[in-house]
Amino acid sequence: MAAVVVQKYGGTSVGDAEKIRRAAERVATTRRGGAAVVVVVSAMGDATDRLIELAESVTAAPDPRELDMLLSTGELVSCALMAMALRDIGEEAVSMSGAQAGIRTDAAHGRASIIGFDPAPVRRALDAGRIVIVAGFQGVTEDSDVTTLGRGGSDTTAVALAAALEAERCEVYTDVDGIYTADPRVVPDARKLARIGCEEMLELASYGAKMHPRSIELAAWRNVPILVASSAGGVPGTLIHDAETEAESMEVANKVRGVTYERGVARITLRAVPDRPGVAAAVFQPLAEANVSVDTIVQNASGERLTDLSFTVARADLRAALEVTRRVSESVGAQQCVSNDGLGQVSIVGAGMQNAPGVAALMFSALADAGVNIEMITTSQIRITCIVDEPKVDAAVRALHAAFELADD
Amino acid sequence: MAAVVVQKYGGTSVGDAEKIRRAAERVATTRRGGAAVVVVVSAMGDATDRLIELAESVTAAPDPRELDMLLSTGELVSCALMAMALRDIGEEAVSMSGAQAGIRTDAAHGRASIIGFDPAPVRRALDAGRIVIVAGFQGVTEDSDVTTLGRGGSDTTAVALAAALEAERCEVYTDVDGIYTADPRVVPDARKLARIGCEEMLELASYGAKMHPRSIELAAWRNVPILVASSAGGVPGTLIHDAETEAESMEVANKVRGVTYERGVARITLRAVPDRPGVAAAVFQPLAEANVSVDTIVQNASGERLTDLSFTVARADLRAALEVTRRVSESVGAQQCVSNDGLGQVSIVGAGMQNAPGVAALMFSALADAGVNIEMITTSQIRITCIVDEPKVDAAVRALHAAFELADD
Numbered sequence: 001m002a003a004v005v006v007q008k009y010g011g012t013s014v015g016d017a018e019k020i021r022r023a024a025e026r027v028a029t030t031r032r033g034g035a036a037v038v039v040v041v042s043a044m045g046d047a048t049d050r051l052i053e054l055a056e057s058v059t060a061a062p063d064p065r066e067l068d069m070l071l072s073t074g075e076l077v078s079c080a081l082m083a084m085a086l087r088d089i090g091e092e093a094v095s096m097s098g099a100q101a102g103i104r105t106d107a108a109h110g111r112a113s114i115i116g117f118d119p120a121p122v123r124r125a126l127d128a129g130r131i132v133i134v135a136g137f138q139g140v141t142e143d144s145d146v147t148t149l150g151r152g153g154s155d156t157t158a159v160a161l162a163a164a165l166e167a168e169r170c171e172v173y174t175d176v177d178g179i180y181t182a183d184p185r186v187v188p189d190a191r192k193l194a195r196i197g198c199e200e201m202l203e204l205a206s207y208g209a210k211m212h213p214r215s216i217e218l219a220a221w222r223n224v225p226i227l228v229a230s231s232a233g234g235v236p237g238t239l240i241h242d243a244e245t246e247a248e249s250m251e252v253a254n255k256v257r258g259v260t261y262e263r264g265v266a267r268i269t270l271r272a273v274p275d276r277p278g279v280a281a282a283v284f285q286p287l288a289e290a291n292v293s294v295d296t297i298v299q300n301a302s303g304e305r306l307t308d309l310s311f312t313v314a315r316a317d318l319r320a321a322l323e324v325t326r327r328v329s330e331s332v333g334a335q336q337c338v339s340n341d342g343l344g345q346v347s348i349v350g351a352g353m354q355n356a357p358g359v360a361a362l363m364f365s366a367l368a369d370a371g372v373n374i375e376m377i378t379t380s381q382i383r384i385t386c387i388v389d390e391p392k393v394d395a396a397v398r399a400l401h402a403a404f405e406l407a408d409d
Numbered sequence: 410m411a412a413v414v415v416q417k418y419g420g421t422s423v424g425d426a427e428k429i430r431r432a433a434e435r436v437a438t439t440r441r442g443g444a445a446v447v448v449v450v451s452a453m454g455d456a457t458d459r460l461i462e463l464a465e466s467v468t469a470a471p472d473p474r475e476l477d478m479l480l481s482t483g484e485l486v487s488c489a490l491m492a493m494a495l496r497d498i499g500e501e502a503v504s505m506s507g508a509q510a511g512i513r514t515d516a517a518h519g520r521a522s523i524i525g526f527d528p529a530p531v532r533r534a535l536d537a538g539r540i541v542i543v544a545g546f547q548g549v550t551e552d553s554d555v556t557t558l559g560r561g562g563s564d565t566t567a568v569a570l571a572a573a574l575e576a577e578r579c580e581v582y583t584d585v586d587g588i589y590t591a592d593p594r595v596v597p598d599a600r601k602l603a604r605i606g607c608e609e610m611l612e613l614a615s616y617g618a619k620m621h622p623r624s625i626e627l628a629a630w631r632n633v634p635i636l637v638a639s640s641a642g643g644v645p646g647t648l649i650h651d652a653e654t655e656a657e658s659m660e661v662a663n664k665v666r667g668v669t670y671e672r673g674v675a676r677i678t679l680r681a682v683p684d685r686p687g688v689a690a691a692v693f694q695p696l697a698e699a700n701v702s703v704d705t706i707v708q709n710a711s712g713e714r715l716t717d718l719s720f721t722v723a724r725a726d727l728r729a730a731l732e733v734t735r736r737v738s739e740s741v742g743a744q745q746c747v748s749n750d751g752l753g754q755v756s757i758v759g760a761g762m763q764n765a766p767g768v769a770a771l772m773f774s775a776l777a778d779a780g781v782n783i784e785m786i787t788t789s790q791i792r793i794t795c796i797v798d799e800p801k802v803d804a805a806v807r808a809l810h811a812a813f814e815l816a817d818d
Binding site: 016017020021051054055057058059060061062063065066067069070072073076077079080081083084085087088094095097099100121144146 | 425426429430460463464466467468469470471472474475476478479481482485486488489490492493494496497503504506508509530553555
């Protein structure tokens with residue numbers, strides 16, 4: 001049995017007939033190189049958005065099952081077109097819907113999870129020498145209802161297939177050619193990483209990069225190497241894979257790997273809250289019920305039995321968040337509830353960073369030297385995040401990129 | 410178990426969000442009247458044409474299996490939207506693809522035939538009080554490949570479901586409000602028929618009316634009454650059903666029911682062909698191989714052992730037909746091969762017409778009175794067709810409509 005390679009093409013990579021033909025050429029090249037190829041495709045360009053608009057023109061509240069039925073057609077279209085394009089250049093290819101490919105999910109319409117995969121239909125087609133094109137982003141429940149995996153779900157489809165078929169690697173083709181040390185629009189000398197660990201990628205993905213976090217988690221768990229590369233071709237991409245040998249591990253250890261940022265951050269602070277059990281729950285439970293997604297949470301002691309509780313939300317959610325927070329403010333005994341909607345955040349990311357002394361100190365001094373005041377600090381195993389004034393975000397990113405010498409290979 | 414009603418909505422009846430909502434209102438009204446309702450939908454407006462264009466932008470010769478995968482999405486979209494629209498007005502509705510609805514076909518992609526239907530999934534949903542929306546025009550093979558039934562296939566889906574579910578009737582909503590005694594654009598006082606037999610409808614359908622012939626054949630065989638009506642509502646349609654009682658039979662017997670016509674007819678005549686076995690086969694076999702569809706065939710004796718063989722084809726096929734016919738002309742010993750590409754045809758249709766003396770004579774004299782020369786004549790059990798000069802078609806249709814008093818109820 002030939003080695004299996006899974007290639008995933010995002011919406012922009014199959015955005016029109018010309019791009020589909022170009023992607024088909026790449027698939028054919030890989031196939032002619034001797035690999036058994038499974039292709040996962042997203043819907044063309046803005047097809048999904050157009051289907052959502054169509055649903056909203058019919059009803060203000062589309063039924064989730066029916067919305068999945070509708071949205072799943074976007075991937076079926078690009079799937080069939082890709083198979084046609086491959087046959088046009090002499091390759092045996094066959095398209096499969098999520099259902100036909102044996103991708104079984106739970107019934108959480110719009111954000112279903114893959115709970116099983118019967119590799120038999122895909123294996124049979126591969127064994128017959130065919131290239132198999134699978135519609136990404138979709139599956140089918142036990143009751144034969146069509147489901148979608150939610151935005152970015154095609155990444156998850158690709159990694160799940162790669163894992164189940166024990167693929168050599170999962171190649172993800174998109175409109176960016178890899179993972180960078182920072183956003184090149186902000187940092188002109190940002191450098192493309194040849195390789196990055198899954199956890200590091202997870203932190204970068206959370207802050208705006210293009211792989212869906214669920215797919216990275218799955219790749220880490222099932223040890224699937226992912227190559228993110230440009231569908232335009234010509235340049236090497238970034239390999240997302242955890243180190244497997246000590247040499248590989250040395251290569252990336254104890255280093256800051258990249259700088260990420262976010263704009264449009266708002267902060268709410270409850271001042272002088274009595275420091276007693278149940279306060280956090282009293283605040284965050286109603287926020288969750290109001291569907292407000294809370295990002296960073298920091299609690300600062302401000303006196304002996306009083307504490308300041310701050311958290312950030314997306315600026316768009318501030319109004320809803322404030323409404324809820326002011327309501328509970330009194331009941332938890334806070335003296336004041338204040339907000340600031342002009343913030344951003346910058347983070348440095350790198351596995352093993354916590355074992356490298358002085359990383360945090362270097363971050364804070366670099367920001368100070370750049371005249372950037374730090375409003376809040378949070379840290380995780382592989383990330384340090386500072387909340388700063390939004391107008392200072394670009395300067396902060398550039399200062400950190402320089403301080404950690406990320407432009408140097 | 411409540412009586413089952415199948416309602417089919419054509420592409421123009423689900424052409425946009427507004428029309429889908431209007432169709433949903435009608436479905437809901439039928440459901441609230443106590444019937445169990447199965448809805449069959451076509452793709453929205455020109456969606457199928459746009460998908461074909463998309464395929465042709467990717468490859469000059471789309472693979473038939475993949476084209477079916479692609480085209481089937483058109484009906485899935487309107488299917489899901491219809492279910493959403495019904496839920497929006499408080500009805501329990503569920504959409505089903507051909508595969509989900511248990512519609513099994515052979516593997517003749519692009520023109521598949523329904524070979525089986527497992528009513529269990531639809532029945533289960535109906536028993537649960539739901540309206541079931543089934544994607545028309547599609548099914549699935551034994552190997553789970555998606556197929557399409559070819560143009561007009563949604564009619565067949567609707568009638569097949571009505572037959573298998575023993576529906577009370579199959580209602581077909583379209584942009585015309587029924588079957589007329591003649592084309593109202595040609596004959597201003599053409600009258601809508603309240604009722605027509607299946608065979609009569611079959612002849613009318615062959616000459617340009619809107620129901621797919623396969624669906625009428627199926628309806629005749631399985632005794633499914635079809636009501637053709639306008640999706641705009643407000644006026645009664647035409648019931649297509651064979652007479653079941655003597656009274657019903659009397660009502661329609663021995664009457665000419667309608668006049669149909671066609672333009673763009675071309676005729677080829679092989680003159681003075683030796684009248685011996687195998688001549689017709691020698692001519693029509695190569696035509697079939699060249700994919701030329703032959704319509705009317707007439708053989709006129711012109712001498713003792715010589716005959717004239719004439720046949721008609723669509724004008725667009727004349728060039729290909731002539732090429733083939735000239736090639737075989739010599740080998741069958743014809744003296745001459747001539748053609749005329751400026752013809753049309755008019756037909757009168759009516760079951761039991763053959764038992765009504767004088768119908769043919771009245772037709773010919775009406776045409777003569779109108780100054781229409783008859784080029785060829787053919788007859789079937791329920792139809793008499795005359796080939797005439799194309800510029801005389803309108804006058805011929807009007808003359809026949811008047812002669813047989815079709816404007817009178």
